[in-house]
Structures are given as structure tokens and as C-alpha cells.
């Protein structure tokens with residue numbers, strides 16, 4: 001048996017980065033002054049976030065039945081100064097995306113108008129984050145999962161009707177979502193490395209065909225995720241933090257002075273030069289691209305296969321157990337197999353490793369589909385019906401995913417995510433005195449927002 005001194009696996013960050021950090025910023029109750037104070041600082045530090053916005057003032061309550069009125073507060077793009085400010089942010093590389101057309105329930109025509117406005121003003125929708133109990137929220141409440149016992153539990157606690165995916169509903173916009181939105185946030189975790197609990201993100205769920213892909217976010221204090229320790233383990237794990245925040249709250253409502261902990265956390269992340277800070281869309285595009293990159297190995301030869309229609313640049317192999325050493329592969333051309341000049345004793349591990357047989361071919365099956373690949377210099381017969389020419393590949397997706405990604409959510413991973421999600425809800429109830437019934441919760445805690453410093 002051959003003894004391998006080194007093993008390696010494909011990592012997602014583009015060289016020279018070791019890890020990534022992004023923030024999705026919820027616009028609930030934001031004021032123009034607070035947003036300006038916080039974002040002037042972020043723009044100065046080039047800390048580009050994914051900022052959610054509302055296009056319009058609400059016409060209806062949020063939720064059926066409706067939540068109390070203060071759930072509807074917050075600046076909208078109808079304010080020309082705010083619109084101008086967001087357009088400037090967009091020019092500087094921030095992602096501006098919808099948190100619903102407004103803070104209240106949005107019928108189809110409003111969603112359509114909001115998507116159009118975002119496209120015209122900022123060049124595209126990209127990410128989307130559902131707001132509260134809005135009726136147009138898509139696959140929300142008990143429709144989050146089909147896995148038991150979670151579905152029954154969610155059904156028991158669901159108090160609102162959300163129907164964005166139901167063509168018979170006036171709140172239906174599933175087809176528009178599929179056309180314009182790249183990814184929607186679904187589950188939450190307390191893990192600072194969000195990718196470690198949801199390595200399949202962004203993923204497609206065949207039970208939710210109107211949504212191209214889903215991602216997960218971390219609900220945790222910014223200071224926890226930005227501590228030296230958290231950043232060090234993020235690097236070590238080649239991880240990614242997708243942090244959920246209400247950023248405007250870091251500017252004092254009266255004085256607009258920035259919270260000092262916020263400033264030092266942002267500074268710490270920016271000073272970590274090997275941590276890529278970018279909006280969600282950009283990072284998800286990278287993760288999606290790498291879902292279509294494979295390293296194929298046979299005894300001591302290696303090939304890289306890129307089944308995407310775009311080149312994969314600055315791809316890295318992380319050397320396992322080397323505390324951060326990587327091998328850089330500058331360009332993997334779209335649709336091509338190329339031979340790699342790697343140490344002969346390197347063994348590839350991980351989801352994108354394909355081990356070839358003696359004839360240097362393989363049929364690789366994973367939840368997203370079946371990949372046949374031939375890295376030899378002659379044609380191989382895969383079955384009586386299928387032959388594969390030299391240096392070629394063939395991919396059959398398992399589901400009729402209308403778009404990339406190639407990734408699906410394995411049941412075990414979904415189960416773990418749902419446990420994490422339940423733990424967060426339990427924690428909110430026990431430690432943060434939040435009630436399960438949202439109406440009751442809001443009635444008892446009408447204007448005080450949950451303190452995100454305690455997340």
C-alpha cells in the first residue's frame with residue numbers, strides 16, 4: 001500500500017484569501033440618519049455588505065393576521081435622499097437587495113414593481129431576505145421543511161399564512177422570484193463558521209422549485225464572530241461567516257455616535273487581510289462555481305475538471321493539517337479537463353475529489369447528479385450504451401434544477417440545520433424572553449428591539 005505523506009482538498013476562497021466574511025443587514029426600523037452614520041464608516045473601510053431595503057411604504061399590515069403597526073417602521077426607497085445614498089453604496093460595491101417590496105404584505109404587482117425598481121436602480125436583485133410574517137414570504141412558516149418532526153412542530157407554532165409560492169394566492173410571486181432572485185436566506189445557526197454547518201450552500205431544494213438557491217446565516221453577536229479567536233479558526237477551517245445583523249442600531253438614535261465595539265469589530269475584520277469581505281451574492285457565486293470543479297486522481301496523477309461555463313480562477317487546494325498552506329491553480333478553463341502538476345504523493349479528499357480507476361475514468365455520484373469523466377488518452381466504455389472520448393466528461397443532474405447551483409441539501413445536513421434552528425428559537429424563549437407567538441411577543445415588547453449584542 002502506498003503511504004501518502006500529504007492530503008489536500010479543494011477550498012472555496014480565491015487566492016490569496018484563506019476565508020470569507022459577509023454581513024446581511026436587515027432594514028427593520030432603520031432610519032436614514034442611522035444608516036448613513038453606519039454606512040459612512042463601512043464605506044470608508046471598504047467593508048461591503050448585503051444591505052436589505054424596502055422599496056415602498058407599506059399598504060397592508062405584516063402577516064395574516066396582521067402584526068401591530070410598529071413592525072412596519074423603517075425608511076424606504078421612496079425617500080429620495082435614502083435612494084441616492086443606496087445608489088452610491090451600490091456604486092461602491094455594496095449589494096442592495098429587497099426585504100420584501102415593503103414592510104407589510106405585498107401583493108404580486110408590488111413585488112413586481114419593487115424587483116423592477118431594484119433592477120433599474122442597483123442593477124439586479126441577487127439576494128433576497130424575507131421579512132417577518134409578510135404574506136408573500138415564500139416557503140415560509142411550516143413550509144420551511146418537509147422533514148418530521150420539524151414540519152409538525154412548525155405547523156403547530158405557525159400563526160400566519162405565507163403564500164408566495166401558491167399560484168392561487170394574490171401574494172404569489174414565485175415565478176418572478178425564480179426569474180430574478182439568486183438566493184434567499186433560510187435557516188440560522190449560532191456557529192461562527194456558517195459554512196461548516198451548511199457546506200452545501202448555496203443549494204437547490206427540489207421541493208421548493210421557485211427558489212433558485214438557499215443559504216444559511218449566523219445569528220450571533222458581531223463581537224463573537226469578529227474576535228481574534230473566531231477569525232483564527234475561520235482561517236484554519238477556510239470557512240465563511242454569513243452574519244445576520246441590524247447594522248443601523250450601532251449608531252445611537254440621538255447622537256448618531258457609533259458603538260465602539262462595532263467599530264473595533266469591523267476594524268479587526270478589515271485588518272485581517274487574508275479574510276475576503278464581500279457581499280453575499282459575490283461569495284455565493286464563488287461557492288456555486290466551485291461546486292462544479294473536481295479534482296480527479298489516479299495513482300500519482302491528478303487532473304482538474306471544471307464543468308462550469310465560466311473559468312474558475314485562483315482556485316486553491318488546502319493542504320490538510322498544514323495550518324494554512326495551499327497550492328494555487330491560477331486558471332481552470334470552462335468545460336475543460338487539465339492535467340495538474342502536483343506532488344505525486346498528494347491524496348485528494350473532500351466532496352470534490354474523484355478517484356479514477358486504472359483506466360483513468362470514473363462515474364461519480366453525489367446528491368446533485370452523476371458525473372462521468374475520462375482522463376485517459378483513449379475512449380472508454382462506461383456501459384453498453386455510453387462511451388466517453390479521451391479527456392471528456394458528461395454530467396446528468398439528479399433534479400431538474402432550473403439553474404446552478406449543482407448542490408442539493410443532504411438530509412443529514414438539513415436535520416442538523418433544523419436542530420440548530422430549533423436551538424436558536426429555544427434560546428430566544430428561555431434567555432431572551434421571546435414568546436413563541438409573535439403577536440403576543442410584539443404586544444409585550446412593543447418598541448424595544450432584541451439586543452443584537454446579546455445574540
Ligand SMILES: [Zn+2]
Nearest residue numbers: 026028131132
Ligand atoms: Zn426584517
